[in-house]
Every structure is written in structure tokens, then in C-alpha cells.
Amino acid sequence: MHRSIRLFKEFQIEPLPRIPRRLAFRTAISKPLLTVKILRTIAAARRFRSQASGRMVLVPTMGALHAGHASLIRRARSLAGKDGAVVVSIFVNPAQFGPKEDLSRYPRPFAEDKKLCASLGADAIFHPPAGEMYRADFSTWVNEESVSGGLCGASRPGHFRGVTTVVLKLFTIVQPDAAVFGLKDFQQCAVIARMVRDLDLPVRLVFAPTVREDDGLALSSRNAYLTPEERAEAPTLRAALLAARAAFSKGEHSAAKLTRIVRGKISAGARVDYIEAVDSATLKPARVTKRGDTIALAAFFGRTRLIDNIQL
Ligand code: AMP
Numbered sequence: 001m002h003r004s005i006r007l008f009k010e011f012q013i014e015p016l017p018r019i020p021r022r023l024a025f026r027t028a029i030s031k032p033l034l035t036v037k038i039l040r041t042i043a044a045a046r047r048f049r050s051q052a053s054g055r056m057v058l059v060p061t062m063g064a065l066h067a068g069h070a071s072l073i074r075r076a077r078s079l080a081g082k083d084g085a086v087v088v089s090i091f092v093n094p095a096q097f098g099p100k101e102d103l104s105r106y107p108r109p110f111a112e113d114k115k116l117c118a119s120l121g122a123d124a125i126f127h128p129p130a131g132e133m134y135r136a137d138f139s140t141w142v143n144e145e146s147v148s149g150g151l152c153g154a155s156r157p158g159h160f161r162g163v164t165t166v167v168l169k170l171f172t173i174v175q176p177d178a179a180v181f182g183l184k185d186f187q188q189c190a191v192i193a194r195m196v197r198d199l200d201l202p203v204r205l206v207f208a209p210t211v212r213e214d215d216g217l218a219l220s221s222r223n224a225y226l227t228p229e230e231r232a233e234a235p236t237l238r239a240a241l242l243a244a245r246a247a248f249s250k251g252e253h254s255a256a257k258l259t260r261i262v263r264g265k266i267s268a269g270a271r272v273d274y275i276e277a278v279d280s281a282t283l284k285p286a287r288v289t290k291r292g293d294t295i296a297l298a299a300f301f302g303r304t305r306l307i308d309n310i311q312l
Helices: 021-030 044-053 067-080 110-121 151-155 159-174 183-199 221-225 228-233 236-249 257-266
Strands: 037-039 054-062 085-090 124-126 177-183 205-207 271-278 296-302 304-311
Touching: 021 044, 021 054, 021 151, 037 044, 044 085, 044 124, 044 159, 054 067, 054 159, 067 085, 067 110, 067 124, 067 177, 067 205, 067 257, 085 110, 110 124, 124 159, 151 159, 151 183, 151 271, 177 183, 183 205, 183 296, 183 304, 221 296, 221 304, 236 304, 257 271, 257 296
Parallel strands: 037 124, 054 085, 054 177, 085 124, 177 205
Antiparallel strands: 271 296, 296 304
């Protein structure tokens, strides 16, 4: 059984076929470009939904698309089949950024994103301006109150409130049958799974594995911020998590010892935000880890905060 299948048992987690990342990306962008509809308003998205037939699959993103996003779009394409429709949302959601975070400098290369979506066979991009999603007097929020509390939720207050609110809005606007998210944002998957369960949302969730650089660094739109020196140190996150998993496999189950191993392997130049071993569904901290638990971490390289996780 693929190791991530145990995670969030009630939802489907799809291992992706092993295509070398660079090859997959090049193939995608060198294909002849197909057309993709650009939907900038909620009304246009609703119209698109009412005219579509077959299964509708949504891939929510903030754009600056890379091969990790591409793997999600490919997965969505295969879930939708030739009769269904794939909608990629590209929306840099202000509600999930803290006041001192990178909202204004977040990359927005829309023309390139559009080409990639088209080449991957997406049918539409939902790309609304912020004012379309949040009116000036917007005042209704969705708050998940358990899974979102620790890890990134502890160091980014309000972040998951922004995520759940925008994802619920995207679900009600696009009305997908299924939505694809990446396990790179492991806590986000858990929070959305809880919201879907608690609010009985009729959306099937598919969680896809993390796509990485050859040196193990998880692809992220934020990697572009790294200086060459920081970029050279960032793969120590993955190496540290692999070392902890190797120790777990050899019988070390103490969460404190495993997280100490992780900390010891992360380059000295990084500032660790958190390293925690948690139950993969509840995200409750583990004292003694078991198979299927997750070690999650966040660390700053300069001003850039990177996250990663591994399942034991
Ligand atoms: P973002 O644009 O960062 O909000 O990410 C949009 C979606 O892409 C989320 O579901 C992420 O988890 C997913 N994603 C981001 N990076 C990767 C990656 N390296 N591999 C797989 N999925 C990813």
C-alpha cells in the first residue's frame, strides 16, 4: 500500500505515476497549446459550471505554477476524463497572509501559468480579482477549530481561517465533484478534510504526493525567493526528515528523539519555526510515534519560510 494512503482514511489519496519531474514538465510545455477559458467573475464561473457536463475537478492554487502544481492538474485531468472539466483556480488569497507576510511580493506570472494550464488540458482558469472574492464589508469566515491550531496554525494566526474560507467559497462557486490538493501542504489537507467532513460538503478530496527537485527540496513558488546560498542549504530539510524516518524504521519511536535528529541535520543557517511529530489525521502531538504518523516542519532560510513533512 502506498504510504500516504493511510492518511485521512476516508479520502482518496492518489499516488502519481513516477515520471521524471523535469521530463514531465518539459513535455507539458512543449505540447501544442490548447485553449483554456479565463473566468474572472463568479457569474462567469457559475455559467461555466452550468454548461459543463461530466465530472468537474478543481485544482485550487495561488499561481506561479511549477511541476508540483502540474502534477495536480494532470491528476485532475485523469479524474475528469475526456467528458469532464478541469478548473484551475489561480487566486493569491489575501485572507491567508499575515500582515508581515509576502502578499505583495508573491509572484504572479499569469501569462506563463495560463500556457501551462492550457498545455496540461485544463478547461478553465478561475482568476478573480480580490474584490470579486472579498467585498469591502466581507464579514463571514469559516473556522476549523482543532486540526488548524498547531504547527503552521500556531505560527501563522488566521492563516487557516483564510484557507478554509476561500476553499469553501471556491467549492460553492465552481461546484466541483472532486478537488485535488498537494500533501506538501500536509496540515492544509488535514484542515480541508475536516471541513469537508464536518460541513458535509459534496466534494471528493484527492491528495497528491509532493513533487521535489532532484536534491529533495519540495517544489514551492517561494523557492524563487531563496538566495543561491539559501537554496544550497534548503535540501537539508528533506535530508533531515529522511534521517528521522530511517531512525524510526530502526526502532527509535520517541518523538523527542526523532525531532532532535531532524533538528541536528538542518543546516545551521536556517531558523527552525517548528518540528513536530503528530498523528496524521488529528494532528495531535505524538510522544511515542507509530507507523503512519507525520513529522512536519517549517524553517526560515533568510526571510523565506519553507515547510515539509514525512510520513513514518
Ligand atoms: P499553492 O499555489 O502554493 O497554494 O499550492 C496549490 C496546491 O499545489 C496546493 O494543494 C499545494 O499543496 C500544491 N503543491 C504545492 N507545491 C507542491 C509540490 N511540490 N508537490 C505537489 N503539490 C504541491
